[in-house]
Amino acid sequence: MSLPNHLQNRWRSRRFNSFNGVLRDQFHARVYKIGLRLDFTCPNRDGKVAVGGCIYCNNTSHTAKNYQPRMSVTAQLEQGALAAQKRHQAEKFIAYFQSYSNTYDSITKLERLYYEALDFPGVVGISIATRPDCLGDGVLDLLSQLSAQTYLWLEIGLESMYDRTLAWVNRGHGLSAYIDGVSRAKARGLRVCTHLILGFPGESRAEMLATPALFNRLGIDGVKLHNLHVIKNTQLEKYYRLGQVPLFSQEQYVDLVIDFLELLNPNIVMHRLSAETYRDITVAPEWSADKRGVHNAIVKALAQRDTWQGRLFANEKNTKADRTGDACFQGAVL
Numbered sequence: 488m489s490l491p492n493h494l495q496n497r498w499r500s501r502r503f504n505s506f507n508g509v510l511r512d513q514f515h516a517r518v519y520k521i522g523l524r525l526d527f528t529c530p531n532r533d534g535k536v537a538v539g540g541c542i543y544c545n546n547t548s549h550t551a552k553n554y555q556p557r558m559s560v561t562a563q564l565e566q567g568a569l570a571a572q573k574r575h576q577a578e579k580f581i582a583y584f585q586s587y588s589n590t591y592d593s594i595t596k597l598e599r600l601y602y603e604a605l606d607f608p609g610v611v612g613i614s615i616a617t618r619p620d621c622l623g624d625g626v627l628d629l630l631s632q633l634s635a636q637t638y639l640w641l642e643i644g645l646e647s648m649y650d651r652t653l654a655w656v657n658r659g660h661g662l663s664a665y666i667d668g669v670s671r672a673k674a675r676g677l678r679v680c681t682h683l684i685l686g687f688p689g690e691s692r693a694e695m696l697a698t699p700a701l702f703n704r705l706g707i708d709g710v711k712l713h714n715l716h717v718i719k720n721t722q723l724e725k726y727y728r729l730g731q732v733p734l735f736s737q738e739q740y741v742d743l744v745i746d747f748l749e750l751l752n753p754n755i756v757m758h759r760l761s762a763e764t765y766r767d768i769t770v771a772p773e774w775s776a777d778k779r780g781v782h783n784a785i786v787k788a789l790a791q792r793d794t795w796q797g798r799l800f801a802n803e804k805n806t807k808a809d810r811t812g813d814a815c816f817q818g819a820v821l
C-alpha cells in the first residue's frame with residue numbers, strides 16, 4: 488500500500504499535510520512565523536473565570552530570548568525577522584500573536600496591534616492565538632475584516648475535548664465553548680487551527696483518538712499537536728514531582744500521533760506535531776526538547792508503517808474512536 492496519487496501530487500510524497508508545504512505552495516518563498524508577546528492576559532489568570540492560568544502554562548517557554556517587557560509589535564517583528572533571515576534565510580513572515588489570549592482586550596487596541604503587524608515589511612499573514620471563550624462577535628467581525636486583507640489563521644486552544652480534563656488543568660471553559668466559538672468563526676469563513684495536547688492523565692488512548700472525529704465534523708482547517716510536557720515553574724511541575732503525572736515515551740507518542748493522523752481528514756493542515764520549548768526550562772520528558780528529532784521519528788514511522796494522514800478517514804464511521812467522538816459531539820451544545 489502506498490500514498491494515493493492525488494495526495495502524492497499535493498504533498499510531494501510527504502505523508503501528512505504539513506503547514507510548511509502549504510506555505511511554500513501559497514507564497515513560493517521561505518515563510519517563517521515570528522512569535523509576539525504583548526501585554527495581554529487570560530480570563531483564567533485575571534479572575535474572570537479563574538486565577539493561576541492553565542496548570543501547564545509558562546509563557547516564557549515560547550517567548551523570544553531577547554524579548555523585553557512592553558516591546559512594541561514592530562520592535563519584536565524587527566528582531567524576529569533579523570533572526571529568521573540569518574538562521575533560515577526567511578523571505579516572508581507571519582506575525583504570530585502567540586502569548587496569552589490575543590483577542591482578550593478592547594477591539595480598538597486589538598485593531599491597532601493587528602494592523603501594526605500587517606504594516607511591517609515582509610509580513611504576508613497573521614496568526615492569532617486565543618481561547619474559545621474570548622471570541623465575541625465584535626472580535627470575530629474584526630478578524631473577518633482582517634482576513635479579507637491578509638492570510639489569517641485563528642488559533643483556538645482546546646487542548647482536550649473532555650470537560651473533566653479541562654477542569655483539572657484550570658482552563659475555565661468546556662467543550663461547548665469551543666464548539667460555539669469554532670462554529671461562529673467558520674460561519675465568517677475564518678481559517679481555524681486548534682491546539683491539542685495528547686497525554687493528559689486520566690485520558691485513555693481511545694479517548695484521545697476520538698478527537699480527530701470531532702475536528703473532522705467541525706471542519707477545522709488546521710491542528711497543532713503537543714505532547715504533554717512539564718515546564719519549570721508551573722503547577723504541573725509540582726504534580727509531576729509528586730509522581731502524579733505519567734508521561735509518554737517518545738515511541739509511545741510517535742505511535743499515538745500516527746494513529747491520530749490516520750483518522751484525521753487529509754485536508755486538515757498540520758501546523759505542528761509535537762511541543763516546542765526551550766531545553767533549559769523543560770523538566771520532562773527530555774526527548775520533548777528535541778523537536779526536530781521527534782518530527783523525524785514521526786516521518787520515519789509513517790513510512791515504516793506505510794500509512795498517511797487520512798488513511799482511515801474515509802471509513803472512520805466504523806471505528807470505535809469515532810463513535811466516542813460522535814457521542815461527545817452530540818452531547819455538546821451546538
Ligand code: SF4
Pocket residue numbers: 528529531532539540541544545586587588618644
Ligand atoms: S489560556 Fe493559554 S496563555 Fe492563558 S493560561 Fe492557558 S495556556 Fe496560558
